[in-house]
Amino acid sequence: MTDAAPPPDAGGDAAPAQESFMDRLWPMLRMLCFYYAITSGMNLFMPQKQQQRPRDSVSDPQVAATTSNAKTRPLQLLENNFHLGDLFNLRVYVNSQEQFTFAPDEDTAAVEKEQEQLRWYQDALTYDATPNPEREDGVWIQEMNVSVDEHLLSNGSVYAHVFLTKEGYSPNPTDSSYDNINSIYRTLELTVFRPPPKIVKKRNLLESQVEEEEEQKEVEAVEDGQVDGEGAYISMWKPAFYVNVVLDHSQYSVRQPPPPFVSTEMDVDQEAGLYKPVLFMNEFWMLEEQLIPVNDTLTALPLQISFYTLPMYKYALYTQMEQNFKNQEATGTSSKRDTDNMKSMFIETNPYLLAVTMVVSLLHSLFDFLAFKNDVSFWKNQKSLVGLSLRTIVLNTFFQLVIFLYLMDNDTSWLILVQSGIALLIDIWKIKKAVVFSRDADNKLVVSGVESYEDSPTAEHDRVAVAHLSYVLYPLIIGQAAYTLTYGVHKGWYSWVVSSLTSFVYAFGFIMMTPQLYINYKLKSVAHLPWRAMVYKSLNTFIDDLFAFVIKMPWMHRLSCFRDDLIFFIYLYQRWKYPVDVKRTNEFGQGPIEEDEGAAANAIEGAPKAGNVESEVVASEDVAAAVNETEDIPPPPSTPPSTEYMMSKRGKEPALDDDADIDISRLSAVDRDAIMARVTPDDSTPPDAFALAQNEIRREMIDRGIQPKGFYNDDAARLQEEFNREHAAEKDSRVQQKVQFAAKSYLRETVHRRRLEREKEVREEVEEIAKNPQLEVWLGLAKADETPKHADLRVNSIGARALCKTLAFTHSLRSLNLSRNALDDATGKWLALLLKRNTSLRRLELESNCLGPLAVKDLSEALSSNESLEYLNLESNPLTDDEKDFSGVAALGNMLTKNKTLRTLNLWRTRLGSEGGKQLALYIARNSSLVCLDVGNNRIATADAVSLDVQLKKNRVLFEEQQLQQLKYREAQWRAADKERERQDNLAKRQEDEEWMEKRKLEREQDRTFLEEERKRLLKVEEDRLRQVAARKAAEFAAKAEMEKKKKKKKAGGKKKKK
Incomplete structure (x- = not known):
C-alpha cells in the first residue's frame, strides 16, 4: 500500500531498473479504488451536504486572482516556473514563530540562532517523480528530536517553516539572490490542542478500597482545577508530517482556469505569466492516536519529516477526501474517531482483503435487510405458534439485550450497534405477538402464551426442554459471574453485571436454541420455522467471520461469530433429516398460497x-x-361515507x-x-x-x-x-x-x-392478469414507459382498472382503444383517473360499452382539467340510462364550457333524447374549441340540432383562424430564429475578425518593437566601433608623438656629444 499508506521509513535498497507500464499503473488504480471505497462507504452510512455549484472564472475571487488583466491579455497562458528536471533546495526551520523572519547579516547572535533552527537542509533535489534516486519510492526522510522547553510546557505553539527554492536562489528576501517566483514558503503548526485521552480505570471490585480512595482524590483535584478534567484541552505533538511538491505541467488561462483545490494554494506572477507549484503540507495519514501529549516528563519530542513529489491526481484525491471528512465532521454525521478508524483500516489491512470486505459489506447490509424483512413478515402473518418455542423467543430477547448493553459499554463501532439494536427491537415485537398480557379476578397481571401455543404439544415440549436446560443454565451463570468478580477487573458493578452476562451469552449462547432443537426433534418437522430469515442470517454469519478481523469489536463478539456457524450447521442437519414438501399444505396449516401472498x-x-x-x-x-x-x-x-x-x-x-x-x-x-x-x-x-x-x-x-x-x-x-x-x-x-x-x-x-x-x-387484478397474457405484457410496457403510440386492447372491467392505474403515469401512449369491452360505470372513475394524470394521451375510444350516467360524470370531471385529449368516442353507450337520468349529459355539457383542447366528440346512438339534445345545445353555445360533434341516431329535436350545427360552424371558423395565427406565429418565430442565428453568426465572425486584427496588430507591434530594438542595437554597435576606432587612432597618434619626442631627444643628445 505504498500509495494509500504513508511513505515507508528511511533505509532501503537502491533503485531498481526502469519500471514497467503495469508497475506505474497499478499504484494509480489502487489509489482510485481506495478513494472510491472511502467515499462510497461514507455516503452509504452518512448523509452528505449538497454539492456546491462549480465556480466560474468571473464570480470566484480565487480563480479571478489567476485571471487578472484579462482584458489586456485575454489569451495569456500561465506556465509552471518549475520544469521537469529542475534542481531545487529544501530548508526546514522549527521555532515558535508563526511567521518566519530571517536574521540580518550584521546580527551574529541572531544568525547563529537561525542556523540552530534550521533542522533540515537538502540540496540538489530534482523536480521529477523520484527526487531521491537512492530509494525505490524516491522519498527523502529526516528524523530529529525537538527539545521540550518552558514555551512548550506552557501550552505554547511550535511551527515548522518549509522553504523550497530553485538552485542558485535564496529564500531570504534581503539577499541579492532572492527571487519571489523561484521561492515557495509554507508553515505548519506542530502542536494542536485536544481533550485529554479518556482513561478507563478498571479494578477488582472485592479488593479496591484503597484505589477507590485515590480515585476520589483525583476527582476532587479535577473539580479544584489542579489537573485537566473533562472539557479541558492539552497540548499534543505531531510526531511526523510529509512535505509534497505537486508535479503539475499544465498551462492555465482565463478559459481554462486551475481547479479550485489548486487555485487556493497557487502563487501566480501575472506579469511573467508563471505560477509556482503547490507545496502541500500533507497530514492526511496523521491519526489522533499518534499524537503525543506534551508534559514535563518528556525532555525531547520526536519529529520525522518526509519529502517526496506528488502527482496531481494524488493531490486531488488527498484534498477531496480530506474536505469530505471535514464536511461530515462539521455536520455531525461523523467524528474524528470514525475518520481515523477508516484511515487505519486502509493502512493496516491487506488491500486484497480490504477490497473483498468492501464488496462483502454491501452483501451483509442486503442480507441484514432481507433477514429482518422476512422475519417480520413471517411473524406478522403467523396465525399459530404451533412448533415454535416461546421460551426460546424470550431467552433470545434477553440475550440480545445483554449483548446490546455490552457493545454500548465497550464503545463498539456504530455499524455493529445498529444491527444489534434492530435485532433487539424485532425480538421484543415477537414477544408481543407470542405473549398475552391480562389481569385475573384479583386485578393481578397475568402473562401467558397465545391460545394456539398453550393448547399445542409444543408448549409441553418447550417446558421439558427448558426444565432440563435450567440445570445447566443457572450454574453456568452463577459460576461465570463469581469467577469474574473474584479474579477479573471491571470499571464498576454495572460493567461487571453486563460483562458477566455477556460472557455467558457468548460462551454458551448456542444453548438458547436447545429448546427449539428439542421441539424440532419431538415433532420430527422443521416446517414451522422462518427458513427465509434463517438463511439470510446464516449467510451473514459467514460474512461476520470476515468482519471479525476487520471491524473494531470486542473479542468475545468475534468468537460468537464462529459460534453462530455451529448453530447453522445443526439446523441444516435437521432440515435434511426432516424434509418439507413445499407443494402441499403442511401439518401447521401453512401452504404455498400463504408464502406467495407478497407476490400477489x-x-x-x-x-x-x-x-x-x-x-x-x-x-x-x-x-x-x-x-x-x-x-x-x-x-x-350500510351507507358508504366519504373519507x-x-x-x-x-x-x-x-x-x-x-x-x-x-x-x-x-x-x-x-x-x-x-x-x-x-x-x-x-x-x-x-x-x-x-x-x-x-x-x-x-x-x-x-x-x-x-x-x-x-x-x-x-x-x-x-x-x-x-x-x-x-x-x-x-x-x-x-x-x-x-x-x-x-x-x-x-x-x-x-x-x-x-x-x-x-x-x-x-x-381480482392479479387473477385477471394471470388469465390475460396480453394485459400482462402491456402492464410491463407501461411500467417501463415503453408502450407503442397506439393501443387496441380487449379487457373486462377488472383488467381496465389495472390498466388505467398503470397508464396514468406513462408518457409514450398517444391513442387508446377500449371499444366493445362491456365496461360498466365502475370503470368510469379509473378512466377518469387516467385522464387526470396522463398528459400524453390524445385519442380515447370507448365505443359499444356499458358506460352510464355515473361514468360520464367521472369522465366529465376529469376532462374539465385535462389539457391533452383531442378525440373522445362514446358511441353506443347508454349515457342517459334509457333517457331516465340526464345528470351525465349535464356534466358532459358543463365540461364543454371548461375544456379547451377537445376537438372531436362522438355521441352517436347514446340515447340522448330531446332533453339531452336541449342540454347539449344550451352548453355548446359557451364552447369555442369543439369542431366536430356527432349526435346522430339520438332523436334530438331539429331546432337543437340546428343550434349545435351553427355553433360548431363558428368553432370551425375560429379553429381555422387559430390554426392560421399559430402558423403565422410559428413562421414569425422561425424568421426571428433565422435572424438571430444570422446575427450570432455575424457577431461571431466580427469577433473573429477583431481577434485576427488584434492579433495582427500585436504582431506588427512586436515586429516594430523588434526592429526598433535591432536598430538601437546596431547603432550601439556602430558607436562602440567608432569609439574603438577613435581610441585606436588616438593611441596611434600618442605613440607617434612619443616616438617623435624620443627622436628629438636623441637628436639633441647627439648634438651635445659633437660639441
Missing part, C-alpha cells in the same frame, strides 16, 4: 404509483396488518393518533351525520347553590377566588352563575370527547373497509 400484491407494480385514494393499491403486507389490527371492529355502516379527509396527498391513510383531535368540519355532511348519530346526549344539570349552607357557599366562593358579600341570596346567586358556567364548560368538554371518540371509531371503521376493498381489488 407486487404482480401489478405499476398500480401503487397513483396519487390519490382511487388509484392507490396497498401491498398485501399492509392489508394483512390492517386486518390484524382491526379484527374486533364492528362491520361498517377524503383521511387520505394524504399520496393516497395513504394517516395513522389515527389517540392524542390528536379530528376536525370534523372538514368531513362531508354524510360523515358528520353518521358521527353525531353515535354521540349520546348529555342530560346532566349543574349543582344547586341554594341547596348549600352559608359556610359551604362561602368556602366554594373563596376557592374560586370570589369575595363573598355576606348575604345568602346574593352569594348563592353569584355561586350559581359560576356553577352554571363551569357545568357548561365541562359539558362541552364531555361532548367534544364523545364526538372525538365517535369520529375516531367511525373513521377507523371506514379506513378498515377501504383497506379490505383494496385488498379485494388487488386479488
Whole structure:
C-alpha cells in the first residue's frame, strides 16, 4: 500500500531498473479504488451536504486572482516556473514563530540562532517523480528530536517553516539572490490542542478500597482545577508530517482556469505569466492516536519529516477526501474517531482483503435487510405458534439485550450497534405477538402464551426442554459471574453485571436454541420455522467471520461469530433429516398460497404509483396488518361515507393518533351525520347553590377566588352563575370527547373497509392478469414507459382498472382503444383517473360499452382539467340510462364550457333524447374549441340540432383562424430564429475578425518593437566601433608623438656629444 499508506521509513535498497507500464499503473488504480471505497462507504452510512455549484472564472475571487488583466491579455497562458528536471533546495526551520523572519547579516547572535533552527537542509533535489534516486519510492526522510522547553510546557505553539527554492536562489528576501517566483514558503503548526485521552480505570471490585480512595482524590483535584478534567484541552505533538511538491505541467488561462483545490494554494506572477507549484503540507495519514501529549516528563519530542513529489491526481484525491471528512465532521454525521478508524483500516489491512470486505459489506447490509424483512413478515402473518418455542423467543430477547448493553459499554463501532439494536427491537415485537398480557379476578397481571401455543404439544415440549436446560443454565451463570468478580477487573458493578452476562451469552449462547432443537426433534418437522430469515442470517454469519478481523469489536463478539456457524450447521442437519414438501399444505396449516401472498400484491407494480385514494393499491403486507389490527371492529355502516379527509396527498391513510383531535368540519355532511348519530346526549344539570349552607357557599366562593358579600341570596346567586358556567364548560368538554371518540371509531371503521376493498381489488387484478397474457405484457410496457403510440386492447372491467392505474403515469401512449369491452360505470372513475394524470394521451375510444350516467360524470370531471385529449368516442353507450337520468349529459355539457383542447366528440346512438339534445345545445353555445360533434341516431329535436350545427360552424371558423395565427406565429418565430442565428453568426465572425486584427496588430507591434530594438542595437554597435576606432587612432597618434619626442631627444643628445 505504498500509495494509500504513508511513505515507508528511511533505509532501503537502491533503485531498481526502469519500471514497467503495469508497475506505474497499478499504484494509480489502487489509489482510485481506495478513494472510491472511502467515499462510497461514507455516503452509504452518512448523509452528505449538497454539492456546491462549480465556480466560474468571473464570480470566484480565487480563480479571478489567476485571471487578472484579462482584458489586456485575454489569451495569456500561465506556465509552471518549475520544469521537469529542475534542481531545487529544501530548508526546514522549527521555532515558535508563526511567521518566519530571517536574521540580518550584521546580527551574529541572531544568525547563529537561525542556523540552530534550521533542522533540515537538502540540496540538489530534482523536480521529477523520484527526487531521491537512492530509494525505490524516491522519498527523502529526516528524523530529529525537538527539545521540550518552558514555551512548550506552557501550552505554547511550535511551527515548522518549509522553504523550497530553485538552485542558485535564496529564500531570504534581503539577499541579492532572492527571487519571489523561484521561492515557495509554507508553515505548519506542530502542536494542536485536544481533550485529554479518556482513561478507563478498571479494578477488582472485592479488593479496591484503597484505589477507590485515590480515585476520589483525583476527582476532587479535577473539580479544584489542579489537573485537566473533562472539557479541558492539552497540548499534543505531531510526531511526523510529509512535505509534497505537486508535479503539475499544465498551462492555465482565463478559459481554462486551475481547479479550485489548486487555485487556493497557487502563487501566480501575472506579469511573467508563471505560477509556482503547490507545496502541500500533507497530514492526511496523521491519526489522533499518534499524537503525543506534551508534559514535563518528556525532555525531547520526536519529529520525522518526509519529502517526496506528488502527482496531481494524488493531490486531488488527498484534498477531496480530506474536505469530505471535514464536511461530515462539521455536520455531525461523523467524528474524528470514525475518520481515523477508516484511515487505519486502509493502512493496516491487506488491500486484497480490504477490497473483498468492501464488496462483502454491501452483501451483509442486503442480507441484514432481507433477514429482518422476512422475519417480520413471517411473524406478522403467523396465525399459530404451533412448533415454535416461546421460551426460546424470550431467552433470545434477553440475550440480545445483554449483548446490546455490552457493545454500548465497550464503545463498539456504530455499524455493529445498529444491527444489534434492530435485532433487539424485532425480538421484543415477537414477544408481543407470542405473549398475552391480562389481569385475573384479583386485578393481578397475568402473562401467558397465545391460545394456539398453550393448547399445542409444543408448549409441553418447550417446558421439558427448558426444565432440563435450567440445570445447566443457572450454574453456568452463577459460576461465570463469581469467577469474574473474584479474579477479573471491571470499571464498576454495572460493567461487571453486563460483562458477566455477556460472557455467558457468548460462551454458551448456542444453548438458547436447545429448546427449539428439542421441539424440532419431538415433532420430527422443521416446517414451522422462518427458513427465509434463517438463511439470510446464516449467510451473514459467514460474512461476520470476515468482519471479525476487520471491524473494531470486542473479542468475545468475534468468537460468537464462529459460534453462530455451529448453530447453522445443526439446523441444516435437521432440515435434511426432516424434509418439507413445499407443494402441499403442511401439518401447521401453512401452504404455498400463504408464502406467495407478497407476490400477489407486487404482480401489478405499476398500480401503487397513483396519487390519490382511487388509484392507490396497498401491498398485501399492509392489508394483512390492517386486518390484524382491526379484527374486533364492528362491520361498517350500510351507507358508504366519504373519507377524503383521511387520505394524504399520496393516497395513504394517516395513522389515527389517540392524542390528536379530528376536525370534523372538514368531513362531508354524510360523515358528520353518521358521527353525531353515535354521540349520546348529555342530560346532566349543574349543582344547586341554594341547596348549600352559608359556610359551604362561602368556602366554594373563596376557592374560586370570589369575595363573598355576606348575604345568602346574593352569594348563592353569584355561586350559581359560576356553577352554571363551569357545568357548561365541562359539558362541552364531555361532548367534544364523545364526538372525538365517535369520529375516531367511525373513521377507523371506514379506513378498515377501504383497506379490505383494496385488498379485494388487488386479488381480482392479479387473477385477471394471470388469465390475460396480453394485459400482462402491456402492464410491463407501461411500467417501463415503453408502450407503442397506439393501443387496441380487449379487457373486462377488472383488467381496465389495472390498466388505467398503470397508464396514468406513462408518457409514450398517444391513442387508446377500449371499444366493445362491456365496461360498466365502475370503470368510469379509473378512466377518469387516467385522464387526470396522463398528459400524453390524445385519442380515447370507448365505443359499444356499458358506460352510464355515473361514468360520464367521472369522465366529465376529469376532462374539465385535462389539457391533452383531442378525440373522445362514446358511441353506443347508454349515457342517459334509457333517457331516465340526464345528470351525465349535464356534466358532459358543463365540461364543454371548461375544456379547451377537445376537438372531436362522438355521441352517436347514446340515447340522448330531446332533453339531452336541449342540454347539449344550451352548453355548446359557451364552447369555442369543439369542431366536430356527432349526435346522430339520438332523436334530438331539429331546432337543437340546428343550434349545435351553427355553433360548431363558428368553432370551425375560429379553429381555422387559430390554426392560421399559430402558423403565422410559428413562421414569425422561425424568421426571428433565422435572424438571430444570422446575427450570432455575424457577431461571431466580427469577433473573429477583431481577434485576427488584434492579433495582427500585436504582431506588427512586436515586429516594430523588434526592429526598433535591432536598430538601437546596431547603432550601439556602430558607436562602440567608432569609439574603438577613435581610441585606436588616438593611441596611434600618442605613440607617434612619443616616438617623435624620443627622436628629438636623441637628436639633441647627439648634438651635445659633437660639441
